[in-house]
Amino acid sequence: MDDRKFSVLIAGGGSTYTPGIVLTLLDHMKDFPIRKLKFYDNDAPRQKRIADATRIILKERAPEVEFVASTDPEEAFTDVDFVMAQIRVGKYAMRDQDEKIPLAHGVVGQETTGPGGIAYGLRSISGVIELVDYMEKYSPNAWMLNYSNPAAIVAEATRRFRPKSRIINICDMPIDIMDRMAAIVGLKDRNDLVFRYYGLNHFGWWTDIRDKTGKDLMPEIKKYVAKNGYWVGGEFDKNTEASWESTFKKAADVYALDPTTLPNTYLKYYLYPKYVVEHANPHHTRTDEVREHREKFVFDECDRITKNGTARDLTFKSDEHSTYIVDLCRAIAYDTKQRMLAIIPNYGAIENIDPTATVEVPCLFGANGAERLAMGQADTFQRGLITEQNCVEKLAVDAWEQHSYTKLWQAFSLCKIVPDAEVAKEILDDMIIANKDYWPELK
Numbered sequence: 268m269d270d271r272k273f274s275v276l277i278a279g280g281g282s283t284y285t286p287g288i289v290l291t292l293l294d295h296m297k298d299f300p301i302r303k304l305k306f307y308d309n310d311a312p313r314q315k316r317i318a319d320a321t322r323i324i325l326k327e328r329a330p331e332v333e334f335v336a337s338t339d340p341e342e343a344f345t346d347v348d349f350v351m352a353q354i355r356v357g358k359y360a361m362r363d364q365d366e367k368i369p370l371a372h373g374v375v376g377q378e379t380t381g382p383g384g385i386a387y388g389l390r391s392i393s394g395v396i397e398l399v400d401y402m403e404k405y406s407p408n409a410w411m412l413n414y415s416n417p418a419a420i421v422a423e424a425t426r427r428f429r430p431k432s433r434i435i436n437i438c439d440m441p442i443d444i445m446d447r448m449a450a451i452v453g454l455k456d457r458n459d460l461v462f463r464y465y466g467l468n469h470f471g472w473w474t475d476i477r478d479k480t481g482k483d484l485m486p487e488i489k490k491y492v493a494k495n496g497y498w499v500g501g502e503f504d505k506n507t508e509a510s511w512e513s514t515f516k517k518a519a520d521v522y523a524l525d526p527t528t529l530p531n532t533y534l535k536y537y538l539y540p541k542y543v544v545e546h547a548n549p550h551h552t553r554t555d556e557v558r559e560h561r562e563k564f565v566f567d568e569c570d571r572i573t574k575n576g577t578a579r580d581l582t583f584k585s586d587e588h589s590t591y592i593v594d595l596c597r598a599i600a601y602d603t604k605q606r607m608l609a610i611i612p613n614y615g616a617i618e619n620i621d622p623t624a625t626v627e628v629p630c631l632f633g634a635n636g637a638e639r640l641a642m643g644q645a646d647t648f649q650r651g652l653i654t655e656q657n658c659v660e661k662l663a664v665d666a667w668e669q670h671s672y673t674k675l676w677q678a679f680s681l682c683k684i685v686p687d688a689e690v691a692k693e694i695l696d697d698m699i700i701a702n703k704d705y706w707p708e709l710k
């Protein structure tokens with residue numbers, strides 16, 4: 268290691284994930300030292316509650332780190348080495364609509380999947396492009412690690428509209444699943460696994476998983492998943508909410524469809540939409556749970572720290588979301604060539620998939636960003652699913668670019684979880700009204 272210290276900006280400072288990242292950054296001061304921590308958000312009061320607590324945490328644990336929280340792009344994006352982006356354009360109020368509008372029509376209502384995911388995509392594109400432009404203007408040598416969802420649509424948009432920008436789109440779902448796989452086979456964590464994985468974001472499969480000696484772990488993991496899905500239980504899952512428990516368990520049924528691979532949990536929405544709708548409460552969806560639990564917990568805890576003037580007894584913790592993004596920054600900063608997943612243009616990584624598709628594959632992370640690894644050919648089942656879903660994502664970005672009602676109707680209709688074009692149109696027309704402050708006006 269050299270004597271560099273880094274300046275990190277969290278864009279979406281008011282995110283519920285911000286305190287976890289702050290703690291992880293502090294845990295890594297020895298192997299990823301920071302000199303400055305900055306927050307940027309366009310909602311000043313929301314960001315302030317997290318910033319006030321963060322100021323106290325830093326004062327107690329790393330007083331040498333300079334801290335800035337701002338809603339001014341120039342102040343926030345100047346003198347930055349890494350931008351960690353996690354904005355939610357439209358916030359939970361709009362996520363609520365993404366989930367409840369499709370459900371009212373008997374269709375899966377989900378943050379990043381189906382009509383809800385497309386609606387969120389059309390809100391996110393301009394928000395994330397704006398962040399990229401601020402970074403290029405005020406800190407052109409910085410890298411952006413972007414979590415802002417729906418990452419598949421955002422990544423397709425940045426591939427097309429900002430092809431040279433230093434943004435790398437990422438997801439924590441496979442990371443969480445790999446921590447589970449490690450627990451299943453008795454290893455410490457995901458970093459003990461050597462894996463092959465391919466697909467789209469929230470739409471992929473593992474084809475090979477080994478330990479560091481080369482021992483094939485797939486048979487043992489498959490045997491476990493066939494029975495339990497990715498549910499580990501016990502101490503590992505003591506804080507996992509009931510809806511995530513159901514998703515991790517449902518992976519057993521997703522796995523059954525192709526026992527040659529291990530699936531991403533999100534495939535349940537595409538392969539078992541009838542089950543998902545039957546088990547949903549159209550009046551109380553995942554957004555309500557997040558507001559009642561994670562959002563309430565994070566903001567209450569920040570307010571408590573601020574009121575007490577101390578964070579000595581804080582209960583925030585590092586998790587896979589925060590450790591992954593810090594691992595990625597460290598790999599880029601020190602050119603470690605660590606092998607981790609990213610959502611990037613295909614260009615041959617999956618041989619028999621459109622080269623311009625935006626895929627999720629392992630990459631080597633270093634000073635030049637993410638270098639994709641070749642994952643070979645997708646099998647016919649995967650190729651069919653990927654091709655259809657990638658066209659949905661491309662049509663959504665076409666619709667945003669061309670302000671096209673027809674392209675968006677096509678995207679909704681092509682989507683596997685929407686039963687027919689008439690239902691697609693009904694959902695779309697409701698969503699146009701709900702998103703009038705965010706979407707381009709469609710012609």
Ligand SMILES: NC(=O)c1ccc[n+]([C@@H]2O[C@H](COP(=O)([O-])OP(=O)(O)OC[C@H]3O[C@@H](n4cnc5c(N)ncnc54)[C@H](O)[C@@H]3O)[C@@H](O)[C@H]2O)c1
Binds near residue numbers: 280417439
């Ligand atoms: N890729 C992944 O695997 C992954 C994992 C977890 C969360 N996420 C994403 O991270 C984001 C944050 O999630 P959350 O639940 O903490 O949401 P949140 O609503 O708590 O936080 C998002 C913040 O973004 C701010 N914001 C919205 N639009 C903005 C804009 N144009 N410019 C600046 N700030 C803006 C909001 O004011 C809010 O403070 C979401 O996009 C979520 O989907 C992604």
Ligand SMILES: O=P(O)(O)OC[C@H]1O[C@H](O[C@H]2[C@H](O)[C@@H](O)[C@@H](O)O[C@@H]2CO)[C@H](O)[C@@H](O)[C@@H]1O
Binds near residue numbers: 378379439553586
């Ligand atoms: O419904 P939410 O807001 O709780 O989560 C939506 C996000 O889900 C994934 O991330 C999960 C992670 O995989 C899970 O195990 C847990 O640890 O929390 C994470 C965030 O809640 C997914 O990768 C994200 O894209 C979603 O935004």
Ligand SMILES: [Mn+2]
Binds near residue numbers: 418437439440469
């Ligand atoms: Mn994700």
